[in-house]
Amino acid sequence: MTSSELTSSQPTPPRPPRPNLVFRQLRGQRSPAEFAAAVRRAAREIGERVSCDARYIGRVEAGEIRCPNYAYERVFLHMFPGRTLTDLGFAPRSSVRGRRARTTGETQGAYEPYETQNSPGPQVPYDPHEHHESHALHENYEESDVLRRAFMTGGGATVAAASLSPIGLAFDAAAAGRPVRRPGTHDAYALEEAVRRIRLLDDRHGADGLYRRASEPLRAAYALLDAGATRQTTADRLHSGAGELAISVGWLAHDSGRFDDARSHYAEALATARMTGDDALEAHAFCNTAFLARDAGRPREAVRAAQAAQRVARPLGSARLMSLLALREAGGWAGLADRTACEQALVRAQTLFERGPSDADPEWMSFYGEAELEGLEAQCWSTLGDWPRAARHARRAAQLQNPHFTRNIALYTAELADDLARGGRPDEAAAAGMRVLDLLDQVQSSRVQTMLAGTARVLLPHRRASGVSGFLERHASQPRTA
Known part of the structure; x- marks a missing residue:
């Protein structure tokens, strides 16, 4: 219970739910169960796993869920491209954020918590009607509002990963030399949610605005591990969550050009995986290590890390994961100028990808679709150096990308601009570069800015080509990330 609830003298009377008629219309002739199955299929297409059933659809249509959690939001926007949550009949997130049922009767107008039911361990969906909800889960929902405030400080690219309430408090206590409470289930939930939130914000805004503050939650996560959980299942989840958070923070460092920091974070995640025998975490750490090695100019290391990831990932049963790892290997072979080995890895990646998604696909792979x-x-x-073929694939990537992944749209379009410029098509390159510049008020990514700067240098001798001078002038006027 929050302090405002304790001090309120006049409880807010319950109001009747307002049915979501728009969502009901979108369901069409399908039964709630059939529509729920379609939601689950759509979730798998983008790497989400939601336990959607007919009862959930009924709650949405009855107006009991005024705004879905972030996992469902991504799924619904994938199912209905070009629409917003309000277009789907939901209330704006800002109007319901932090509101929660205060009495048994006030179940209407609830904000659905973050829980996506795809975390390790048993999951219990939130429902104010159900009296078996555990204290630990209730704590997690109370904390989720703090997590939202910690991670979002405004619109556009003004984002931050500030201290996470339950984790941050544990870290503060440790730093002050005071006894630290033993972490429990709600800490594991909060840690897993922190990882999801970082990934969500990176998808939309890029890494630069996040990395400056992301190390604090990571230190807090490892302070929880040092405190020691009572139950082994909780300890395993905390280790897995801390490892995934280390990879997420490492990626923020990687994408913002801090390669040494990224290497350290990935190594930390790999050590955590090896210590606990977590094959999935180890595969993820090797996957990112391979990507970093390629970007850092160590292609042979990229190949070896990608191959190591494939060895450990093979028993996990995810064709999509193996497809991504084959692409990581292909990137290393390309860096070694081994065209034959690169093409073989690319064919293997495509073949594995075509096997489709499965329940074995890791949660972190939500970004990996046809566009990626x-x-x-x-x-x-x-x-x-095959610029025409590179441009063809980059163009297709930008066209296929879900609008949610703003950072990736900027990245693919920047890749396209560079390929066109180097392939002797300066006017088309300038037009693509302009589209990237249009996105930079939403995206903070040193990777994208570095690519665009390279394109500008290539285009300098072509100032007289259509649109090139305009692009160069606008690019030169852009503020540079510190």
């Missing part, structure tokens, strides 16, 4: 497949292949051909 095309984008990574474009990078391979670009490294090999």
Whole structure:
């Protein structure tokens, strides 16, 4: 119970739910169960796993869920491209954020918590009607509002990963030398949610605005591990969550050009995985290590890390994961100028991808769809100097990308601009570069800015080509990330 609830003298009377008629219309002739199955299929397409059933659809249509959690939001926007939550009949997130049922009767107008039911361990969906809700889960929902405030400080690219309430408090206590309470289930939930939130914000805004503050939650997570959980299942989840958070923070460092920091974070995650025998975490750490090695100019290390990731990932049963790892290997072979080995890895990646998603696909792979497949292949051909083929794949990647992944749209379009410029098509390159500049008020990514700067240098001798001078002038006027 929050302090405002304790001090309120006049409880807010319950109001009747307002049915979501728009959502009901979108369901059409399908039964709630059929529509729920379609939601689950759509979730798998973008790497989400939601336990949607007919009862959930009924609650949405009855107006009991005024705004879905972030996992469902991504799924619904994937199912109905070009629409917003309000277009789907939901209330704006800002109007319901932090509101929660205060009495048994006030179940209407609830903000659905973050829980996506795809975390390790048993999951219990939130429902104010159910009296078996555990204290630990209730604590997690109370904390989720703090997590939202910690991670979002405004619109556009003004984002931050400030101290996470339950984790941050544990870390503060440790730093002050005071006894630290033993972490429990709600800490594991909060840690897993922190990882999801960082990934969500990176998808939309890029890494630069996040990395400056992301190390504090990571230190807090490892302070929880030092405190020691009572139950082994909780300890395992905390280790897995801390490892995934280390990879997420490492990626923020990687994407913002801090390669040494990224290498350290990935190594930390790999050590955590090895210590606990977590094959999935180890595969993820090797996957990112391979990507970093490629970007840092160590292609042979990229190949070896990608191959190590494939060895440990093979028993996990995820064709999509193996597809991504094959692409990581292809990137290394391209860096070694081994076209034959690169092409073989690309074919293997495509074949594995076509097997489709499965329940074994890791949660962190939500970014990996057809657009990312095309984008990574474009990078391979670009490294090999085949600019026309690289441009073709980059263009397709930008066209296929879900609008949610703003950062990736900027990345693929920047790749396209560079490939076009180097392939002797300066006017088209300038037009693509302009589209990237249009996105920079939403995206803070040193990777994107570095690529765009390279494109500008290539275009300098072509100032007289259509649109090039305008692009160069606008690019030169852009503020640079510190």
